[in-house]
Amino acid sequence: MNATLLDHHVLGPALPRAPYDHPFRAEFRAWLREHATGEPEPLDQDARFEFRRRWHHTMAGGGWTGLHWPVEYGGRGADPVLQFMYYEELALARAPEPVNTPGLILLGPTLMAHGSDLLKRAFLPGILSGGQMWCQGFSEPDSGSDLASLRTRAELDGDDWVVTGQKTWTTFGQYADFCFVLARTEPGSARHHGLSMLICSLDQPNVTVHPIQQISGDAEFCEIFFEGARVPRDWVLGEAGQGWQVAMTLFQFERGDQGYTDHARLLVRLLDCERVLGEAGDLPPERVRAAREELRRLWVRCQELRLLNYRGTLLAAAGRSLGAVGSMTNLVWGELEKDLGSLQAEVAGARGLVLGRADTHHRLASRAASIYSGTSEIQRNIISERLLGLPR
């Protein structure tokens, strides 16, 4: 295969504690040089998912998935600094985006923290290998930013929980085998109490998965209807009724992982914009000038995101809580992703309107970035109230 790996300079100046001559980088680059293809991802979503699934299998075969998982669960026990370098190297190899991230990053570690031995044995290997795909069932039509107001309920019936309700914004639900569902299991309970985190198989007649068509043409998110779906009684993470705490554990993993706010992939895309601008195109000079200025601003913002990710990494490595760094990272990433999507299409000029092109697609797709992992407005609320101590 022999992919060409981009030089480390693409990432910006070397960071003191994640140096470019680190032996981990050299080891991973050697593997990537053999196995990555650098081939662009297909634009068709189903093809893209398959493409990513194949890559997941390749990586799992080399022992490169679940890097941060403990060795006893098949990982490498990598610390956050290695994880930071891992994502940077993947981006420099133009490797496909990881698939099954909800499983690898969110549910796997949550299972390790709260799951019974039975659940760990049953599910962790499939998550790691990519043999089973996972999705998360949190948001509901009337519970978006205000998750505690959710209405999906589950009741015990013999040895099963029976789940009724609707989840929405479930990423890649149409490809998933299992969903982790936050449901109200204590009738009459309110807000954060009486919730449980259940593992629900989607391969059953009482579950309907309905992809939501997006303005980009993708359908990355699904509505999932549970109409008496059955979940074995012991497929609960933590204690029944303690679902909110389990969900909070899970969210911490989301904020602590650079895979969600990957500065390196943005920097590689920025490099591509720079190359397009360097070619003699038909863009009028004033648009080239404006694009170059924007390019520089975005490069600076990428460096800022990189340092936020780095700080988060160092905090996690020291076993300290991320605090509001998570919200800042999310806010900076979401806004940056949108502006980069705009620039990529801008440097294509009028061709950035043509369907079937990556830049056309990315611009439209990027509008979701400041919404889907907590809107920028919610992040600003969190920062101003929890970090800055402004009154509610």
Next chain:
Amino acid sequence: MITDPLTSDDHLEIGAIVGDFTQRVFSSDRVREAAAGAPGFDELAWKQMVELGWSGLGVPAVAGGAELGVFVQCIVHRELGARLAPSPYLATAAFAATALDELADPELSGGLLAAIAGEPTLLALVLGHGRGWSSAPSPLVTATRSGAGWVLDGAVPLVPDAARAQRLIVVAAIDERNWGLFRVDAKGVSHPVRTVDSTRAFGDLLLRETPAVALHRETFDRARIDGLVDRLAVFLAAEMVGAAIACLNQTLDYLRTRRQFGRPIGSFQALKHRCADLAVGLTTAQELVFAAAETADTGDAAALALFAPLALARAGEVLKRTSEEGIQLHGGVGFTDEFDIGRYYKRALADLEILSGPATAYARMDAVRRGWPA
């Protein structure tokens, strides 16, 4: 408050000690008093800082300093910036000491460095090539041999701390390619200039066949001057970030206590979100500054050549914006002299001129990036 890049116990302890000292010594009243008299000078505070050994933090151990490195120095700068301290620390202990350490011959500069570490010396650094990373069309200061020594000629406007320095450390052009480092007596050549920021003692410099002592053994090229500016930029950026943190904190205090329409004005979302954006800018700028400082200490000059202009540009933009927003968010009292918030705005304007403003810093960043392998 925002995430602190200081994590080790040693650094946190240094931060706490410096914070205690500066809070006591550079209270708002005392800073105003000192600035009203001789601009930018609190003599007693400077003596105390020298006694505590802080003026020698960056001075090599052989010259009697503590040689603790740029990161630790930046902890001090951050606190000084937060208090708008009228102190020679930046000009003497950071700028002059770094130039001597980087460009002078140790045998010729040892005495000056020892003086910085051990006595309340007052020096100023004169960059005779231009300002920050940018070059003037022709050198601002030239050096000519005169008998056994040298004379300097030229004019440099608004040199920080030149108005009260005893001696000047001058980067001057010897010919088209070669530069040297010189020492001159400040008397008669530097002229105080009153600026919007009374906590810094700017002076205009006029050199006319001024006798000078060479401090270099070998001359150096323009690239070495840029390398020096990289290091100076980190110190200045740390002061800016410190000032911006204080500025945001004062604004937040006001928003939490000032009540209108029956509630604290800090509960209004339109104001909250502006503060959140300021906090994000400040956090990332501070991360850049301390990453630059750590990089300077590890000796990775190539990485520093990018981190330094990035840190200076962002710290400058962030301090300016935080102080501008600080005035606005204070409402009517924001533009009164009774509140300190306007003093941070004035400091921002002055700090942006000390080395390079954002436009020049970004140009430097671009130039460094262009020099990279593709």
